[in-house]
Amino acid sequence: MLSASLKAAYQRLRSEQPHLYLRDAAAQLGVSEGELVPAAYENDAIPLKPDxxxxxxxxxxxxxxxxLSRNEWAVIETTGPYPSPTFEGPIGVLHSPIVDLRLYLMHWGYGYAVRSFGRDGKPLYSLQFFTPWGEAIHKVxxxxSAFLPAWEALVSRFAGSAPxxxxPPARQNLRTLPAVDGAQFLADWxxxxxxxxxxxLLRRYGLSRWAAVRLAEGTYTRRLPTSAFSELLAWAQASQTPIMFFVGNAGIHHIFTGVVSTISPxxxxxxxxxxxxxxxxxxxGLAEVYLVEKPTREGPIYSVEVFGPEGEEVLWIFGARKPGQPVPPAWLAYVEKLKGAAMAT
Structure with a gap:
């Protein structure tokens, strides 16, 4: 869609649905969110160099x-100072007690500095990063406002040309179960x-995460009723046991470790x-929920993993731990309860 016609179509859509999120507007208009940014914000969207x-x-x-990071079904937000990143090739890590990110820069395409306005009319200043095909990866x-001069200096330094x-790449059928040596796969697991x-392990066998979990069902994975997710949150809130949330997309895994205080449907x-x-x-997005066990040199690590209707990864939950430290006993006790709730295979 040409930029002028896209701008007109977006303005028409906004007049009909004034509180529509940009991602949802893009879906209705048949374009990516990254494509819609310059049409929606015009001069308030400054393209950035891909540095x-x-x-x-x-x-x-x-x-x-x-x-903020998201996928089709889950959105995660954490607020705090960003730590200095470290990189090994295209893989980046930002790690602090609050801001904990794993970055896969081989899937980052372009970014914008955006000035938008909240529902209260106040300006919002953000940096927004997208895949080459316009899927949002991460926004900050x-x-x-005391740091607005620093934000403006950063934008001035990295302002680039329109991307x-x-x-988008061909959509993969994540729910395919390739023909693999199942016994050898489980031995390698x-x-x-x-x-x-x-x-x-996934790369070696050419498997999606969903396929691997399905192949290991009954040995290292157990399918849970979808209600297990909400029950897990309620338990975490009541027990105040620290847990780890992972939400990811093509370019990032965004992690938070801590306790759950407020659950609000x-x-x-x-x-x-x-x-x-x-x-x-x-x-x-709660199409399938699994309890997953991974052996490690420090003992088994358990996670609850959510998959969407097409086998896509939605989020993972682990017991909070650091390398070399044990998992909280309360998490292990809850895992035993989950084993008892597993669905028959």
Whole structure:
């Protein structure tokens, strides 16, 4: 859609649905969110040079930031100062007690600095990053206006030319179960030494996460009723046991570790609304829920993993832990309860 016609179509849509989120507007208009940004914000959307490592390093100068990442079904937000990133090739890590991100820069395409306006009419200043095909990866919002001069200096330094959005990659059928040596696959799963080795296992067998979980069902994974997700949140809130939430997309895994305080269903979504952490989950994304066990040299690690209707990864929940430290006993006790709730295979 040409920019002029896209702008007109967006303005028409906004007049009909004034509170429509940009992602939802893009879906209705048949374009990506990244394509819609310049049409929606015009001169208030400044394209950035794709020098992502340098931009991310500068975020430490912007004071507390609200970082937002999402996929089709889940949205995670954390608020705090951004730590200095470290990189190993295209893989980046930002790690602090609040801001905890794993970045996959090979899937980052372009970014914008955006000035928008909230429902209260106050300006919002953000940096928004997208895949080459325009899918939102991560957004950071300025929280303290005292740092606006630093934000403006960053934007001036990294202002670039308008990007071109490429067509999205062919959609994969994540629910395909390839023909693999099941016994060898389970033997290799048994040999895992670290939870991060699981990614290499998936690559070795050419499996989606959903396919791997299905192939290991009854041995290392157990399917749970979808109600297990809400029950887990209620338990975490009541027990105040710290847990880890992972929400990801093509370019990021966004992590929060802590306790759950406020659970508030609203507008059909499940919401956790805490001071520095917010999670929104569309229950339509709760297609399948699994308890997953991964052997490690420090003992088994358990997670509850949610998959969407097409086998896509929605979110993962782990017991809070650091390398070399045990998982909270309360989490392990709850895992035993989940084992008892597993559905028959």
């Amino acid at each position: 992502f490592t340098a931009i991310l390093a500068e975020l430490t100068q912007l004071g507390p930031l609200m970082g 919002y300025l929280k303290d 071109e959005t490429v067509p 048994k040999g895992l030494q670290d939870t991060h080795d699981f990614f290499a 609203a507008r059909g979504w499940i919401n956790i609304l805490d001071d520095v952490f917010t999670l929104h989950l569309n229950p339509a």
